[in-house]
Amino acid sequence: MFLVNMNFVDMEQVTPELVEQHRAYLASEYEKNLLLFGGRKVPRTGGILLSQHPTERALRAVLEADPFIQSGAVEYNITEFTPVMASQSFSHILPA
Numbered sequence: 062m063f064l065v066n067m068n069f070v071d072m073e074q075v076t077p078e079l080v081e082q083h084r085a086y087l088a089s090e091y092e093k094n095l096l097l098f099g100g101r102k103v104p105r106t107g108g109i110l111l112s113q114h115p116t117e118r119a120l121r122a123v124l125e126a127d128p129f130i131q132s133g134a135v136e137y138n139i140t141e142f143t144p145v146m147a148s149q150s151f152s153h154i155l156p157a
Contacts, residue, residue, distance in 0.1 A: 062154070063120055064140045065110035067129065074134035082128040090123055097154070107135065113154065117141060 069075055087110075090096040098111040114120035117139060129135040147155050 062142055062144055063112040065112060065137055067135050067137045068107040069134060070136050071134045074132050079128060079132055086127055
């Protein structure tokens with residue numbers, strides 16, 4: 062599993078249109094259950110994604126085509142982790 066930490070580097074480029082393009086682009090990854098959660102940081106300095114892409118390489122390929130990244134408005138870093146505890150509602154994501 063991967064935690065993606067996105068940071069805005071050029072707020073002037075973060076327009077409502079770019080945000081909509083970013084969300085529309087990622088929608089298929091949510092439909093495939095490869096992205097689990099995503100949302101804004103508070104305060105709004107970027108966002109967080111929780112991914113279960115099979116490899117970091119696969120995730121990076123998706124991120125590099127994201128309009129946020131391509132515009133230069135956002136940088137990201139990835140942290141791979143293994144979940145070991147979850148609430149009952151999310152226990153299905155734990156490794157067997």
